[in-house]
Amino acid sequence: MKRLILGLAFAGILLGPSVYSRLTKPKIVDSIEESNSKQSEVLDRYGLWFKESGKQSGIEYRHTPPSVDQRLAHIEPQIASMGAAVSVVDFDRDGWNDLYVSNSSPGSLNRLYRNQQDGTFQDVAAEMGLADLNVPGTGACMGSIWADYDNDGFEDVCIYKWGRPELYHNDQGKRFTRVTDSAGLPDWVNAGCATWFDYDSDGFVDLFIAGYWPEDVRLESLEHTRIMPESFEYAGNGGRNWLLRNTGNASFVDVTEEAGVTSTMWTLAVVAADFNEDGATDLFLANDYGVSELYLNEAYAKGHRLREVGKEAGIGNAPKSGMNAAVGDVLNQGKLAIYETNISEEGVLIQGNNLWFPMQDTKLEFQNMASVMGVELGGWSFGAQFGDLNNDGNLDLYLTNGYVSGDPATTYWYDFSEITGGHSQIISDAKNWPEMKGRSLSGHQHKRVWLNDGIGGFTEVGQAIGITDTFDGRAIVLADLQNRGSLDVVVANQSGPLLLYRNQIQSGKHWIEFELEGTESNRSAIGARVSVYWNGQRQLQELVAASGYAAQNQRRLHFGLGPADVVKKVSILWPSGHEQIINGPAVDTIHHIREGS
Known part of the structure; x- marks a missing residue:
């Protein structure tokens, strides 16, 4: 949500005709017709092919949206436009990835799809x-994040909501026990996202929850309608953050104030990673209606305090509509770039997505390279993930999009523009927002799959390789669901089905995967940094919890190797600070690595 309207003529003047033409006419080399080519031809050309196989895999699920107060009925499709979420977890430790899917309407049921190890899933929620x-x-429910918070070997889950967050303990993969109250979680958080990370480096993962709506709002039963952002660019009246420190004794303590993460932005995505490579995990927050935030963890200098450095790092200057946060070493240089999604609607609003690329010097500074590298325009973008989809050794980018798919013959954009220039007193009151009347707002959009050429550019091939849906996409996860060394794609759609795209990769491409287990570090190994060296190349991946939008990828780290059948070495920098070197590990293999062994 966010929206600053630029009329077509004004945008042309503001950006200049050549720039505007470039932004509104992205290079998509593969037409819809090419997506109907024979599978073998597509494999030869692009190296991969996707086939949607959710129903064949036993997944019968359709998301239902949150319920809202009748005083919001005129804009209900916007207010209730979130909640479709999916996460990947091996909850029973059988070595096969399972799926947890969040629903959102009152009384609706979430799904826990256990992998049957034969290409099918069974709901055991x-x-x-x-x-x-x-x-x-x-x-x-807005989403779920998994981690072994008590280091007993089994992944536990926090389900965050526009409401009461819940924590469930995994009882040896046989049952989950609700421990919300005894663990000390807050009573109510209108959460936009959440993640696990060991912020104080004590070997236990801590819990971060970021608010979206103000914390006194109950969307099903409002006290008043003054619940909207006070500005489309610099809104600071959103939900509060919660940083809950794990005591190591099955409970959590609120350290938000002392840690310094007290902003009240409209946060939709978070990723925790070590951006300045000092051994402490930092936080990147993608904020709607405003600028993004980057919190550096000063654990070794200031006693576990997080300092906001967004502006000085170059990412907190231009307000947009942040909806995604994912990291990847896109140029195989051992540096993590951040991909943040925003809005692009031709002729109306060109915000453009951000690819925050770290500069190669000692100062922490990012530059937006999305336009240069060809991943700027993705429609009304939501979830996106980096992953080597064709196993060529370079991280590709999958993006889902689409906001509200109403009547495709009508648009809400121009009526919506009436409020964008209004005073904060007008904007912040939902009763002043124009009625949607079943119209479409950046709906019915085609997804993007950008293949990385390895030399600084991406090519969009989505429809050509079988990604043809136009649902309102939200969360997307990547996971090797059949333990065959290729990343499949699962997409959660708002008020739509859960899609499972099986990935078939051209033969002759090698891979290697690592499943990490901490000992001195947290058991989930969240925060571990793995570098693989092969054929004169190096790629870095950091194991994170939340990634993208309302999503969590597989715990396993997947590396494509292209035609190389030898890996020189692997370096694992554990959260404890210990480095572990593995020389010449076997390729086309899933390696289970225990810290120190």
Whole structure:
């Protein structure tokens, strides 16, 4: 949500005719017709092919949106436009990735799809105790994040909501027990996102939850309608953040104030990674209606305090509509870039997505390279993930999009523009927002799959390789669902089905995967940095919890190797600070690595 309208003529004047033409006419070399080519031809040309196979895999699911107060009925499609979420976890430790899917309407059930190891899934959420999370009066589920918070070897789960966040303990993969109250979680958070990271480096993961709506808002039953952002560019009246320190004794303590993460932005995505490479995990927040934030963890200098450095780092200057946060070493230089999604609507609004690329010097500074590298325009963009989809040794980028798919013959954009220039008193009151009347707002959009050429550019090939849906996409995850060394794609769509795109990769491409287990570090190894060296190349990946929008990828780290069948060495920098070197590991293999062994 956010929206600063630029009329077509004004945008042309503001940006200049050549720049505006470039922004509104992205280079897409592959037409829809090419997507109907024979599979073998597509494999020869692009190196991969996707086939949607959700129903064939036993996944029968359709997301239902949150319920809202009748006083919001005129803009309900916008207010209730979030909640479709998916995360990947091996909850029973059988070595196969499972899926947890969040629903949002009152009384609706979440799904826990257990991998049957034969290409199919079975929903076991009810028997595991993770189905009934949308109880009326407790809020609407927005997503889930997994980590082993007590280091017992099994992944536990926090389900964050526009409402009461929930924490469930994994009882040896046989059942989940609700421990929300005893763990000390807050009573209510209108959460936009959440993640796990070991902010104080004590070997236990801590919990960060970022608010979206102000914390006193109950969307199902409003006290008043003054709940909207006070500005389309610099809104600071959103939800509060929560940083909950893990005591190591099955409980959490609120350290938000002392840690310094007290902003009240409209946060939709978070990723925790060590951006300045000092051994402490930092936070990047993608904010709607404003600028992004970057918090550097000064654990070794200031006693576990996080300092906001967005402006000085170059990412906190231009307000946009941040909806995604994912990291990747896109040029195989051992540096993590950040991909943040925003809005692009031809002839109306060109914000453009951001690819925050770290400069190669000692100062922490990022530059937006999205336009230069060809990943700027993605429609009304939501979730996106980096991953080597064709196993050629370079990280590709999958993006989903589409806001509200109403009547395709009508548009809400121009009526919506009436409020964008209004005073904060007008903007912040929902009753002043124009009625949608079933119209479309950046709906029915085609997804983007950008293949990385390895020399600084990406090419969009989505429709050509089988990605043809136009649902309102939200969360997307990447996971090797059949343990065959290729990343499949799962997409959660708002008020739509869960899609599972099986990935077929051209033969002759090698790969290697690592499943890490911390000992001195947290058991989930969140924060570990793995560098793989092969054929004169190096690629860095950091193991994170939340990634993208309302999503969590597989815990395993996947590296494509192209035609190379030998890996020289692997370096693992554990969160504890210890480095572990593995020389000549076997390729086309999933390696389980225990810290120190």
